[in-house]
Amino acid sequence: MFKARKYKVLEKKLGYRFKNEALLARALTHASLRGARKVREDNERLEFVGDRVLGLAIVELLEETYPNATEGELARHLNRLVRGETCGKVGRALGLGEFLMLSESEAVSGGRLKTTILADAVEAVLGAVFLEAGYDKARDVVRRLWENEEVSFGHAAADPKSALQEWAQGRGLSLPTYVEVERTGPDHAPSFTSEVRIKGRSPARGQGASKRAAEQAAASAMLEREGVMEKRQVG
Template sequence: MLRPRKFKELETKLGHRFKNQDLLERALTHASVRGGKIARFDNERLEFIGDRVLGLAIAEILNEQYPDANEGELARRYNRLVRGEACAKVARAISLGSHLILSDSEADSGGRDKTTILADAAEALLGAVFIDGGFDKARAVVHNLWREQSELVPEVAVDAKSALQEWAQGQGLALPKYTVISRKGPDHAPRFTAEVVIAGREPARGEGASKRIAEQAAATVLLTREGVGGPLVDN
């Protein structure tokens, strides 16, 4: 049954006119209103799809914008653009919170401006656009709403531990775990050896005059071994 286009303003900001208005409404419906209904009446499944659509579209944007960037730099930029805070920023830019369908209790507790809810809804919208119009339409929405952020992500030097964590997340791996293996030398001039472990990768070790420096050194060894370049600083 056809309905009035009550989300016309939102569609204008997205740059996509939905053929299936029910799909758009589902993307805006938070799980708090589900009650006893099954999951297809809220946006969680659409969020699952939208997360994958966003990742592919962002990878494409970065590949176009930074043709000379290595994997490490691309991974750092990618992680900054697909994380929840970035998605919530996009959601706030299009006033998505005002369109959300929430339970009374969730709305009363400030749900329309909660970062997690906004980020999930932004991804659900992308999932809905993908189902409604295909990947080209969804990619166009990402280019429209995320491109400005992608251009503003600074090329910052990061310490080796942060770079390793971002790389591991980008590869879908477990987070790095650090262990101090040994401490040698006198108290005024100690020498530490640290080991970093990521499940599925060979451990790496590094040395330094403090635990922090040894851990940074171990992270650098692992990054180098995995062929991940980019500016690394020890701070």
């Protein structure tokens, strides 16, 4: 009865009541219990399903909200909304840690508060909703849980280096690398030129009074060239 009562609290936050409570229980079962040979099934397969459901639901939401956004803008915002940190934040808002079933060693080591474990459990719960009730119900849960994650490109803005990395990842490209190609000026007032390189893309260069500033300028130049962001000043 105590477990059922706890699940009712969770289901109220989810906005969905499971017909098969065992399915929800599996979504909350961490792999450490299988490793300890205390359960036969954990939440890894449900997490795999939920990851795909979450991505599709967020893409649909972004497409509806920003019909004129570029592919780069959509990719950057998608990455922010589905990354582990965001899913972990959603898990904390749900109070999901108290519902998790973990091995004793994982629980003692603070597993109920770990971002990765919470994020995986959130995806597993979404996967469980999808398998029991279909995509529409799962999408409704996503929108309910993500409603406090501001769907605004202004809030999704990142510094140029971070934005370029997210854009590259969103397109399945290699991560950016930076090379200092020139340093001029006296020691007290140097000027740096850096080049950013991504396999399959032409490099871009930027200048600044420090290596970091030059790298940010280079990242900004590539983002502008690719149409991901408008021209901006980088300090």
